[in-house]
Amino acid sequence: MKEFDVLIIGGGPSGAMTGIELQKRGFNTCIIDKASFPREKLCGGGLTQKTMDLLATHCPEIDPKEYAIGQTQLVDFYHRTTRITHTKIDDPCFFTDRKLLDTSLISLYKVKGGTLIENCRINSKDINFNENKVTTGSEVFQYRYLVGACGCSTLFTKPFNIKRNDFFCLETRIPKEQPNDEPCRIYFGAIKIGYGWYFPKNDHDVLGIGGENNEKQIPAQAEAFFREATSKPRLPSKGAFIPSGKKINALTVQPNVILVGDTAGFIDPITGEGIYYALLSGIYAAESIEQSAKNKANQLIAIYSAKCRAIKQNMKWGFLFVRLLYSDKVMAYFIKALQIHPRFVKYYLDEVMSSYRQNYKNFIWHYFTKVRNKVAQ
Ligand SMILES: Cc1cc2nc3c(=O)[nH]c(=O)nc-3n(C[C@H](O)[C@H](O)[C@H](O)COP(=O)(O)OP(=O)(O)OC[C@H]3O[C@@H](n4cnc5c(N)ncnc54)[C@H](O)[C@@H]3O)c2cc1C
Structure with a gap:
């Protein structure tokens, strides 16, 4: 023993x-x-x-x-195939x-x-x-x-x-699209609750999608998303669970x-x-x-x-925030808001995602108060 x-x-x-x-x-x-x-x-x-x-x-x-094996300070948000924001963040995102x-x-x-x-x-x-x-x-x-x-x-x-309460992800590898300073991309709209990503690394790029898979719909949605997001040849995709x-x-x-x-x-x-x-x-x-x-x-x-x-x-x-964001009405408004308020995107990426200098509670209150004040004016 x-x-x-x-x-x-x-x-x-x-x-x-x-x-x-x-x-x-x-x-x-x-x-x-x-x-x-x-x-x-x-x-x-x-x-x-x-x-x-x-x-x-x-x-x-x-x-x-x-x-x-890679880093970038550029983050692009997409709705389906349309780029809606292009943001330079303060701290790089590493891969x-x-x-x-x-x-x-x-x-x-x-x-x-x-x-x-x-x-x-x-x-x-x-x-x-x-x-x-x-x-x-x-x-x-x-x-x-x-x-x-x-x-x-x-x-x-x-x-x-x-x-x-796990979600499901599918990911594939593709050859690099651009050699240097390539943004990482986040895709909304390909899946109801969840998102797609494109992460540039040194010698290859990674394309993935993940989210709620109640109806086992993710494999078909992933296939459509991969075809939409790249015309490059890709390796067979692999799947794994992730906490929701x-x-x-x-x-x-x-x-x-x-x-x-x-x-x-x-x-x-x-x-x-x-x-x-x-x-x-x-x-x-x-x-x-x-x-x-x-x-x-x-x-x-x-x-x-x-x-x-x-x-x-x-x-x-x-x-x-996820529940609010992925409801049908809010998502359409959110996509518009991202385009109109690029500072909102930068604030989220720098202050919340990169650093947790602001937690989600502060982040939600910060913007809720701003919106409420605007309505009151
Ligand atoms: C497709 C996908 C993309 C992701 N992208 C990101 C990302 O970009 N950034 C990020 O921060 N997170 C990402 N995540 C989440 C991240 O991968 C996990 O949160 C992280 O791996 C959790 O680490 P862990 O040590 O808890 O578990 P794991 O990394 O899963 O490690 C578990 C270990 O346990 C071992 N093990 C499992 N079962 C047994 C068993 N029965 N007996 C003995 N050993 C066992 C496994 O071999 C493994 O080594 C992603 C997840 C997925 C699925």
Whole structure:
């Protein structure tokens, strides 16, 4: 039997960051992943400035050149095929290939002394939550704390009848359209709730679409969107789930088991940015375990919930914005408003998306007050 203070299932950004931060704090940890690194992960790979800042602060050993394979300060919004805004943002938006980013993080985890077990898929029946044990074949892992970091898998939610509210994405790769200074593009109108994206990287570009898939309509809509957005030859598209941002699935499922990243359901409901919250929740998980381990009574749930409160609040307001935005009447008005008020777009991109200097609540109130004042004049 192998004994660890903390066992982490999943070595993506959330699991790796949890492991890195716990190793820094002197915990004996193990990450188990079904894949072996470097591994592919379907993702647009967009990294905002706040994500770059988080990585620089918590993983200064990693040179951004290891994983950042493109950047731009130009963002174009489209409605179907018509460009409606062209904005230069203050901080660049960076792009990564997840094979590179996730390998950098997991390598740092190993340098910090963490144990990584690869090619090992954990199934629900392998986890004995009452005895704090995970069994894989002939190996038994005993843990004090367990962290669920296995993306949108239902490993931690299904056994506890917790419903996931995931959206679905499809993505394809295409040859680069322009060599330099190409804007990233956001497309509205191809799908009812969700959007399309075009992200320029160093040696290829990425075209994707994601959103609500209740009627399993996304594959057909994606095909039409890809044809509309580019005439270039493209690789066969691949699909993956992403949290919808409707609400958190669960932060904990047992007093000593916490969930991070996509497993918990963390995502920016408007942009679909998940890497930032995956890293941040990993940091919070490590801090919570450290604080909880110092107390006699197990206060892990209370500590972790308190740390995640601001994320939950921001997601709540962000999802409210999504509901307003994607209603038929508002979307038509919104498209017009974007064209008439380019400063609104820049404010959102700089102050909210890139930096979270303004959270969604402040952002909505800021503009609601402006509109109300205009009406009153
Ligand atoms: C098409 C698409 C585009 C996206 N674009 C962006 C973007 O541009 N920017 C952004 O910030 N976010 C984006 N996201 C969201 C982002 O990919 C996720 O939020 C992020 O990967 C979450 O990290 P994580 O560590 O929680 O999970 P993951 O990155 O999914 O990592 C989970 C890990 O767990 C392992 N695992 C899963 N199940 C098991 C199991 N049973 N046993 C053992 N190991 C297991 C997997 O192999 C994997 O390594 C996108 C998502 C999709 C689907």
